[in-house]
Amino acid sequence: xxxxxxxxxxxxxxxxxxxxxxxxxxxxxxxxxxxxxxxxxxxxxxxxxxxxxxxxxxxxxxxxxxxxxxxxxxxxxxxxxxxxxxxxxxxxxxxxxxxxxxxxxxxxxxxxxxxxxxxxxxxxxxxxxxxxxxxxxxxxxxxxxxxxxxxxxxxxxxxxxxxxxxxxxxxxxxxxxxxxxxxxxxxxxxxxxxxxxxxxxxxxxxxxxxxxxxxxxxxxxxxxxxxxxxxxxxxxxxxxxxxxxxxxxxxxxxxxxxxxxxxxxxxxxxxxxxxxxxxxxxxxxxxxxxxxx
Numbered sequence: 487x488x489x490x491x492x493x494x495x496x497x498x499x500x501x502x503x504x505x506x507x508x509x510x511x512x513x514x515x516x517x518x519x520x521x522x523x524x525x526x527x528x529x530x531x532x533x534x535x536x537x538x539x540x541x542x543x544x545x546x547x548x549x550x551x552x553x554x555x556x557x558x559x560x561x562x563x564x565x566x567x568x569x570x571x572x573x574x575x576x577x578x579x580x581x582x583x584x585x586x587x588x589x590x591x592x593x594x595x596x597x598x599x600x601x602x603x604x605x606x607x608x609x610x611x612x613x614x615x616x617x618x619x620x621x622x623x624x625x626x627x628x629x630x631x632x633x634x635x636x637x638x639x640x641x642x643x644x645x646x647x648x649x650x651x652x653x654x655x656x657x658x659x660x661x662x663x664x665x666x667x668x669x670x671x672x673x674x675x676x677x678x679x680x681x682x683x684x685x686x687x688x689x690x691x692x693x694x695x696x697x698x699x700x701x702x703x704x705x706x707x708x709x710x711x712x713x714x715x716x717x718x719x720x721x722x723x724x725x726x727x728x729x730x731x732x733x734x735x736x737x738x739x740x741x742x743x744x745x746x747x748x749x750x751x752x753x754x755x756x757x758x759x760x761x762x763x764x765x766x767x768x769x770x771x772x773x774x775x776x777x778x779x
Contacts (some may be wrong), residue, residue, distance in 0.1 A: 487630055487777075489700075489734055490518040491675035492757060492770035493641065496527040496560040498586055505765035506560075510567050512762050516772065517573065520628065521596040522639035522675035525766075526579055527589035528556035535562060543569065544576045546601040546626070553581050554590070561594040568596075576601045582608075582622040582641075584615055593624045593639040593676070602634060603627040607662065609655040610643070619643060619650045623659055627670070631777040632747055635738075636666050640676035645687040652680060652688045660695065663737070671738035671747070677768060682730040697735040700753040700773035708754020708761055712769045734773045748775045 490513075499505055513521065535543075535555045543565045545555070555562055561579040568575055575596040585591030609621040625638040640659070645652040659674075666672050674697060680688025682699075693699065701707065712732035740747035753773035757765045 487520075487775045488516065488518045488772065489520050489522075489637075489673065489675060489775070490516065490756065490770060490772045491522040491524075491639070491732060491734060493524040493677040493732060493766060493768035494560060495525050495766040495768070496591075497529065497558065497589055498525070498527065499766055505763075506563070508763050509757065509765045510564060510571075512757070513564075513568060514571050514573055516756075517598075518596075518772070519598050519630075520637045520673070520675075521575075522637065523561065523594040523596070524639060524641040524677050525585070525591055526560045526594040527585055527591040528559035528562075530584060530588055530590050532556040532558055535559070544574060546576055546578045546604050548578065548580060548604045548606045551580075551606070553579070553592075555579065556590070561596075565596070573598075576628075578604050578624060578626055580606045580622055580624050583618055583620040585618065592622065593641055595624055595626045595637055595639045597626060597628040597637070599628045601626045601628050605662070607658075609640075609658045610650045611654065612650060619647070621650070621655060623662070630671060632671060635671040635673065636663075638663070638672070638674045638676070640674055640678065642676070642678045642680065642688070644679050652678075653691065656688070656691060667737040668739055671736065674735040674737075675733070675771075677732050680731055692733075692735060697737045700734040700736065700750045700775075701730070701771070703750040704753035704773065705750065706752035708752065708756075708772075709758045709769070710755065711758070712755055712771060713767070714758075714769070732768055732771050734771055736775075747778050749778055750774070751776050
């Protein structure tokens, strides 16, 4: 089972069209089973896609909500293009906030197999759509080699943020995931804004709660860094050069100290200038899991 996560930067990324072509060509070649994307946006107030067209693209709505999806929505465009190229996916997207004062911004999950269930909920105390710190989690349940599993796309806040700290968001997430992983495999994928090299903050908190980092367990490791330089949100921090803060974590009912019912064959960065050209201010992460006999 191949997983991929990327903070896309979407429409805010310079050279967006060219980089989207690079990204989609890579997806067509890599053919991930599940793909989690963050900073997936669309122009606020742009042209809407009809419900019929949206559902025909493989979109799965969350119970009780159907967000406005624009024609330039990054996830919608990707789904249509991938299907046209012979790689149809089921997918879901939720907006969480207004980004850069002009984009509806949220997270998305793509799955090659049918999506059985969708969850979305706030990670932050604030529900203010105009507040750039507002965060939501999006999760889908789909089949794996070991039965149904949950896959989360996450864009977390900062450990030291006084208004919406990482730890409070992590507790909101754990209130949902702790019960799920007692029965099913769960993967947490995305931008955690927590450098792996900083002790006693976000990375250590996740690991201490029993989640296993695909990169650490991988039998074959690729590139490690996921943020090569200074990016928004880190300009005033001393930790800005060469950070690993995008992850694929796993937890589940059969979990043991060495990854439980799964082994990680390989993991590492993608879209890093070596393993595919860079397409965002973040590099992506890919991991390949195999069911243990």
